[in-house]
Amino acid sequence: MNQISALPNPLEILFQEYNQGRIESVGFRSLTLHAGESNSYRTLKSALIVPASGRAIFSFEHEPFIAKRGLFLHGCPDKILTISALGEQDFHYINMYYENDRPLLFSHKLKNPEQTFSILEQILKLHPDADIRSQYQQEKLTEEFFAQIFADFQPEETYNESQIMSILLDFIAEHYAEPLTLDALAEQVNEKAGHVSYLFYKYKNIRPIDYLINYRVRIATELLRSGDYTVTQAAHEVGYRDACYFSRIYKKRMGFPPTRILP
Secondary structure, eight states: OHHHHHSOOHHHHHHHHHHTTOOOEEEEEEEEEOTTOEEEEEOOSEEEEEEEESEEEEEETTEEEEEETTEEEEEOSSOEEEEEEETTSOEEEEEEEEOOOOOOOEEEEOSSHHHHHHHHHHHHHOOTTTOHHHHHHHHHHHHHHHHHHTTTTSHHHHHHHHHHHHHHHHHHHHHTTSOOOHHHHHHHHTOOHHHHHHHHHHHHSSOHHHHHHHHHHHHHHHHHHHTSOOHHHHHHHTTOSOHHHHHHHHHHHHSSOGGGGOO
């Protein structure tokens, strides 16, 4: 019994990986396995697996897990996975894929299943390649999804930090063209500037100012691609009055001048 209790908590390990910026979504996918069917394949990526309806057995090279609504599973790459639907109901589930080689296999209860599914349904409706606003919305919802995954492990801290980040990202999305400072961001959430920097490093692996600049550059890229804006006009739209300064920043971030984007 002592040996079992001494084993590391796989959810805690996953949480540490997330805090260190080693978990970044590469896509969400809704999947269905019809009643009575089985599917077997070698896994290529790590995944958070969230059953939506029905029941199934997930067997990772003979290590089985029951999959049903209210639980989530974690799978890792380079395993032969066999999924078998149970009963007479189709099995529906949603996968979030990410790149990580750590061999973690486990299941865990969701603290707020309905909230988690609400977030996932919103993510699945988005088309992240469409425009920057959709990409931003997916990033924001993905952070909310992680907050749900880790709610049992460190509920208060995860929830509070996730809420603070959500407010900050919303504020940047609405005021990116204004002369924002770190102190201005900190004021929005009644936190110290140093704590805001810490949160951006923790959740985005980037300084707040760099996130703001990247956001401006992405908006400017869309404006230039539309063919309706000159470089000077696009620079003004995203908060730069000096088009030459904007062009230098753009080239530093993108590796080429903004004029290359013009149709």
